[in-house]
Every structure is written in structure tokens, then in C-alpha cells.
Amino acid sequence: MEKIFTRPEVLYDLPTHYCPGCGHGIAHRLIAEVVDELGIREKVIGIAPVGCAVVAYDYWNFDCSEAAHGRALAVATAIKRVHPQNIVFTYQGDGDLAAIGTNETIHAANRGENLTVIFINNAVYGMTGGQMAPTTLLGQKTSTSIEGREKEKHGYPLKISEMLALLPGVCFIQRVSIHNPQEVLKTKQAIKQAFGNQINNLGFSLVEILSPCPTYWGRSPKESLDWIRDVMQKEFPLGRIK
């Protein structure tokens, strides 16, 4: 029988530490599949975030670095400048990329650094216990937006991808989701394009992935996927932003 689907070579055969229903597992696998298909394992250097995916490097069979919270794009900028031949990507959550790291994110994009950014948007801070994120939705309850996010007190969910699209140095931004198999496939295509852009020296590419966090959304894994489909993507529309 023909084998049509298998674990990507670059993804270690290890159970992950993520919660049941978390989106990180899917995102890690898609990146691994893309690295396999593009044949770039020995060129890739990944930068892990501070957040639930802080040990992402435990799951991938290629060079990786950690970065201080939010500074991944500064670290990535330097690595890419020192090794232009390598494929350097960051894997960041909403706090890492759009709260503490906003400065580094905007300036790496503005410099048009030839980097690939995988941005996992789950609208909450998971690792530290469910606090509000820049992308938390209005009305969404978290441990630091107890009555729900209010625009007067907490401002609006941050559309960092739309903001970055204004910068000339950015060549590709797409927002995708993983709430059903078709969307998972689209996510893989976007990731492949973002890596392909770097290989072709086309500039800063970012894929924003709407991802579930059942634990801190207070929903079951299935309810979480439905929430992305019915609520989250209305606030964060899917599609090509740049």
C-alpha cells in the first residue's frame, strides 16, 4: 500500500507538553512538513518564544535558539545578517510579538529583514496563567480582564498584522486558522510561501495563525475550534493582508 501521510522527519517522535486541543502541535507539525518538503533542515535556524512554546526546540530536528521575551526578531535579525544563506524564522505568541516585542517586531519589519515569522495568535497568555493578551477580544474574560476586555480600560484587540502591512519592507502577510482541515491546509500553504519568500530573498514574511487555547478560553477543544470559526475570525478576518 502506498504511504500517503507520515510524521515529518524533522518532527521528533515525542509526546508534547501542550494541553489537549492546543494549536501548537498542529503548527509545529506544519512547519516540520514545510521544512521537509523544501529540503532545508540543515539550513534552518528557528527562534523559540517565551510562552507555552518556550521549548519548541525540543520538538524540531534543526538548529534553534531561545530569545528573551519579545526579542526574537532582534535575535533573528542578527543571525540572518551573519548567515544570509540560512533560513531563519521566529515562532512567537501574541505577547512575545505584539506586547513586549512590539518594538522589535515593527523595526525588523521596517528594515525589511528577510525573515519568516510564524505568529501564533490565541488571544490569551497561556504559560503564565491566562492573562489578557494584546489580541484578547472585547468582552473576553481573562485573569487580568476579569469582567471582560473593555475598550475604555484595556483598549481594542491589536491588529498587528494590519499595522505591519503598512510598511514597505514587508512583502507578505497572511492570516490563517486551524479550526478545520481545509483551514489547516491553507495554513500550511501560507507557511510554505513565507519560507519560500525567504529562500527567494523577497523580504519580511509573516503568517498569523488563529489558534485555540481550550484551557484559558474555558472551552472544550471542539468548542474552541467553533469559537475561532464563529467569533474570533470575525475580529481577525482570514486572508491575505499583504
Added chain:
Amino acid sequence: MIERIIIAGSGGQGVMLLGKVLAEAAMRLGKFVTWFPAYGPEVRGGTSHCMVTISDSEIGSPYIDKADTVIILNNPSFERFGGRVKDRGLLILNSSLAKAGINKRVDILQFPFSDIAIKLGNIKVANMVALGCYLFKKKAIKINLMLEVFKFMAPAGKTNILEINEKALRSGEKLANG
């Protein structure tokens, strides 16, 4: 007196809460008490534990090396903490998920807490079934005091959970009574 208790299970099994209700009850009896959590990187699954020390005099370190009682709710925790009971101490084990062989060194109470909890209507109260066993065995804290603690600690507007938690507590007590 001093009673050192380690409670371990997976994230989501209510390990921390079990320790907290014990600590609150002990405080109401006028004891010195410390509660101390330890987390792994996993928010769910894996193993997390807390340490509760109850004493008649000031408590130094909240860390417990060898405990008087160890309450274990899942298998990875059994592998990690099974040996932390001191000689002639008490091991309370959730046999739905982990099984202990015969052991002459410690006193073992093992019952299928998760299965019993499921029968009662919610697997999440397995921790309170275990607590019922503990309270019966040690006798220092009365069930009525514990029920007051439950009422005090129940989140506002969620008093409907008190019923199932009480059922779990009493069924644990019955189990230990044999």
C-alpha cells in the same frame, strides 16, 4: 504534632485545591499551616503537586522531603512521589490510574477515585473522594468543618458544585471505613 502531606496528580485533577481546603481547615483549628505548590511546564497533564504542612508550632521550610501522608492521583505522580512516604506513613492512591503492590513499609489505601467520581457525575471530584479517605483515616479534621470550608471556598455563584463535592467526600469516607 506535625503532619506533612504531599498531594500529587496531573494538571486538572484539582491537586492544588485539595491542598488548599486542607490548609484552610487546619487554620480554622488554630494550627500553623503552610501550603506550597510546584508546577511542571504543562498546564494540563504531566504532574503537579503541592505540599501541606500542619503543625502545633512555627513551620520553617514549606518543602517536604519525606511526608507523613502522600495522596497520589495519577501514575506519573506515583512514579515520582511513591517513595516519598516515610516509614509507617500513609499512602492514598487512585487505583483508577495507578496500582501499588504490597508494601510492608507504609500503610496503603487504594481505591478507584476517578471511577467513583465518574459514577457520581464528574471525574473532577476524584480529589475529594481521596480527601474523604484521608479525613476518615486521620480523624483530626471533621467532615462538617471541611464542608464549611467548601462553602467558603466555592467560587461565587457556583454553589451548585457543593452537592457533588460533599457526595464525593462522604463516599471517600465510606471507602476508608471499609
Added chain:
Amino acid sequence: MLKKKILISGNEAIAEGAIQAGCSFYAGYPITPQNELIAYMAKHMPKTNGVFIQAESELAAISMVYGASAAGARSMTSSSSPGISLKQEGISYIAGAQLPAVIVNIMRGGPGLGNIAPAQSDYFQATRGGGHGDYHLIVLAPGSVQEAYDLTQTSFDLADKYRIPVEILGDGILGQMMEPIELSSAKIKAVTAKPWALCGCVERKPNIVKSFFLREGALEEANLRLQKQYEMIKKKEALFEGLFLDDAKVVIVAYGTMARIAKSVINQLRSSGEKIGLIRPITLWPFPEAAFKFGNKKRKYLVVEMSYGQMFEDVKLVVNGRQEIEFLGRSGGGVPSEKEIINRIKKI
């Protein structure tokens, strides 16, 4: 009659103590092991009409505290080791501008991202200013959850009295452990207006908050003002706890959680007749030199820390070669156990 106690964690006790002291502004960012503090502030500050902001980073939070303080509010931020490193520039500005502020560090293992286990490895950073320039913070090291609650209130008073940032130095054990405490039954402290604060120059000359002094000699004058404050603080505000110092042959020197563990050791050894004592600094800056006055007694010191020897250096400086000092420490999340301490004392 048993006074009413509540079971509370160190992190939450600090938060509650701050609110009790009239803290009306808090800015912070999540980081383990102090998340319970920020969550408590998020829940309770609005009840007293205080301002709670989860800032975009620790860097932003310290500048928010600078602002709130400049405006005359009692303001506080909290973090853990890596986040406190981020705040150092802002803290230097707060010190230079002579603003009161309270900064809470619930220490964790380092360096770098380290781990989330407790440590006492930020002593140098806290007691040597931490950021650039010749300045100091008052550093308070609570040894129990009750003391964390009490000292937090003291910290706001000291900050206002001397117009100085005050750091509360805890660790992951103190922050996350729960024990019973008594809450104050007093009303929340009313904060007096500050004549130097920024609130609009209504019928007065404008107030300027700054740490920049370009005119020749001006910065030196500003520094001398700071040094004068520091001399007064050293004279008046040093605090320590001493146990069995009259007859101790070996004196353990430890602070915070390490002192709790040391007390257990001392109880055990004393009950078998060993002459062991304790010096527990409560202010780490100013360092309580008076605790080390020993007259003609012959004694040895054993400094025990969750570090590789930071307070040890201050003890050496004070003792100045007159007595022997030994050190026992573990770091990176390792905690010297009672057994390890006892074994070490036996060797002394």
C-alpha cells in the same frame, strides 16, 4: 480569642498590603512566580478606585510607575528576576528624580530565562542600585507571609518619607506559599499630597520632575542630596532579627525564606544543646551592621543563601576579618536543605 486569620499567598499578601497602604496605581506584566500578585491587583484595585494596568512589558510598567509617582500617587510594580533586569533603567530614573516607588521582585532561578524555581540571586542587583549611577534602593526582605503583608505597608511609608524607590525582595517560595495571616483592621491609608508632585501649577511655581542636570556642578549637587538621604537612612532604618546572639558559638546569617529554614535548624540543634544563633537581616540595604557587634564573644558565622555568595560579601565587609565566616549556598533553583545546613555546622 483567636483573631480572624486568612490563608493567603505571599504574592497576594503583598498586593493586599499595598492596597491597605493606599497604593492607587499598579502596573505590571505577567511572569512566573509572581502572577498571583498581578491577578490580585487586577481584581481588587478597581474596588478602591485605584488604577490597574497590565502594561505591554516590564519596561513600560516601570515608566508608568515613574509617571504615577511623579503625579503624587503611591505606585507599585512587581516582577521576577528577568523582568527586574528590564526595569533597571527606569529604576535609575526614579532614583535620580527622587521619586517614591515600590518595586517587588519575587526572585527565580537565573541567569537568563533560568527557571521558575526560587532563588536569592538578585541580592547584588537589589543592594547595589541595580541600574547605572550612584544610587541605592531601600531593600526589604520579608521572611514570612505576614511579614510580606506588613513590610509592604512599611515600604510605601519609607518611599514617601525619603523620596526613594524601595524594593521588596521575595522569592518563589515566599511568593507562592500560603499561610495564615492577620489583616489590619485599620482603614486604608489616606495619602498626603506631595508639594513636589505634578498636578497642574495651580497658584504655585511649576514643578519639574527630572534626573538630568547639565549645568556645571548641578549633577554633583543632586548626587550629594541623594547621598545625604542615604546617610540618614543608614542611621535610622536598618532592621534585623537576632536569635540567641548572647551565647551563640555559630551564627547563621540568612534572609527571607532561607531564614525560615535556618530557624528550623536552630530549633533542632538547640534542643540538643548546640549553641547556634541567627542574624536575619530584614533591610538588606541599609545592611544592618549593628547586628554584627559581638563585643568579646568568639563566634563563627555561616552565611546561607540561595545563591553562590552575594550577601556573603556584605557580611565579610562588615565583619572585616575579625571573625571567621563560612558560606553555604545553592542556586539555579536549588535550596539548601535543613540536613545540608546541619551537616555543615557539624563541620565548623
